[in-house]
Amino acid sequence: MRAAVVTGFGEPDVFELRELPDPVPGPGQVAIDVSHAAVGLIDVFVRQGLYKDREGLPLPPYVPGLEVAGTVRALGGGVAGLRVGEPVVTLSGTGADGGYASVAVVDAAMTASLEGTGVDPASAVAAVPNAATAYLALTEVAHLGRGERVLVHGALGGLASAFPGMARDLGAAEVVGTVRRASLADARASALPYDEVVAGEELPGALGERRFDVVVDPVGGRVRTDSLPVMAPLGRMLLVGNASGDWEHTVPTNALWGGSLAMLGFSIGFYLPSHPERAASAARAALRAIGRGLVGIAVQALPLAEAAEAHRRIERGSVGGRIVLTP
Numbered sequence: 001m002r003a004a005v006v007t008g009f010g011e012p013d014v015f016e017l018r019e020l021p022d023p024v025p026g027p028g029q030v031a032i033d034v035s036h037a038a039v040g041l042i043d044v045f046v047r048q049g050l051y052k053d054r055e056g057l058p059l060p061p062y063v064p065g066l067e068v069a070g071t072v073r074a075l076g077g078g079v080a081g082l083r084v085g086e087p088v089v090t091l092s093g094t095g096a097d098g099g100y101a102s103v104a105v106v107d108a109a110m111t112a113s114l115e116g117t118g119v120d121p122a123s124a125v126a127a128v129p130n131a132a133t134a135y136l137a138l139t140e141v142a143h144l145g146r147g148e149r150v151l152v153h154g155a156l157g158g159l160a161s162a163f164p165g166m167a168r169d170l171g172a173a174e175v176v177g178t179v180r181r182a183s184l185a186d187a188r189a190s191a192l193p194y195d196e197v198v199a200g201e202e203l204p205g206a207l208g209e210r211r212f213d214v215v216v217d218p219v220g221g222r223v224r225t226d227s228l229p230v231m232a233p234l235g236r237m238l239l240v241g242n243a244s245g246d247w248e249h250t251v252p253t254n255a256l257w258g259g260s261l262a263m264l265g266f267s268i269g270f271y272l273p274s275h276p277e278r279a280a281s282a283a284r285a286a287l288r289a290i291g292r293g294l295v296g297i298a299v300q301a302l303p304l305a306e307a308a309e310a311h312r313r314i315e316r317g318s319v320g321g322r323i324v325l326t327p
């Protein structure tokens, strides 16, 4: 198979396109002929070496890529409910590697069929994994209730942009997004079901008297602590990333008991492998929201050989959707 290999931690030019042996599925796994592999900020952080000491994440040389779409190529032992040739997409519980390749092997439990959904593979890999993550974070962790208000930071990012649609599907009364630069907001946010998008630097004033039951924060840094005053009593903040790269930021925990607030972390890659039984319902919820037109993320496709360019674009920021690689 063809694969884009990270040959060492460092700058994007560590990528090399290589021919590797085709991987073979073991028990409970499927091999997929990959048509589209998603690229995420987490892939960039791992390639930069930020997580090099974290157990369970790959060391060079490795093939990055958490999520793929394509067709089933072969079934491992004991796999039922999928057939060779079936169009599928995977969720993000498959480990941090293997996707940037023409063949990927993943756990069958993390594989959802696209048959009959009408969702094309590029859109599926761009939206389904993040929408499934949003569903699990909002239901199992934040316990979003019908009629509640939701605030989403970094509102147009790959992960964040799945939240307004999932929150609406779950009955949220109002969903507001924040972005770094207000000038970007109007054009790009129009495809997403936000009630309003405001500039993060104008918090908390731009939100007036509104108080939010759930805050979704994949950004971290200052916007995280600036959110505390706009949370309703018993509000829950979902900590789902650190796109700001501000790894030193700390939170004044006394503000939490004072405001009756909770901060809850969630990481799909470390959650789903221990709860594989949750994957199918999350994928169904994601596909339902996509089918309702609630998760409309823009997709940029690049050839697999341009994996380094994909990472450079993400490092520059403002991709405004998701990049997918085509092997």
Ligand SMILES: NC(=O)c1ccc[n+]([C@@H]2O[C@H](COP(=O)([O-])OP(=O)(O)OC[C@H]3O[C@@H](n4cnc5c(N)ncnc54)[C@H](OP(=O)(O)O)[C@@H]3O)[C@@H](O)[C@H]2O)c1
Pocket (backbone or CB within 6 Å): 039, 040, 041, 042, 045, 133, 154, 155, 156, 157, 158, 159, 160, 179, 180, 181, 200, 218, 219, 221, 223, 239, 240, 241, 242, 243, 244, 245, 266, 267, 268, 269, 314, 316, 317, 318, 319, 320, 321
């Ligand atoms: N918890 C999980 O299960 C999970 C799953 C997937 C991803 N993640 C994490 O979520 C984060 C986002 O990943 P992604 O793939 O969605 O990335 P992405 O598509 O690159 O989006 C990042 C977003 O954050 C915004 N941003 C970056 N720096 C900012 C700052 N200093 N202030 C305000 N906004 C800022 C960007 O805004 P601009 O457009 O202005 O650059 C962009 O909208 C990463 O930390 C990733 O590791 C977590």
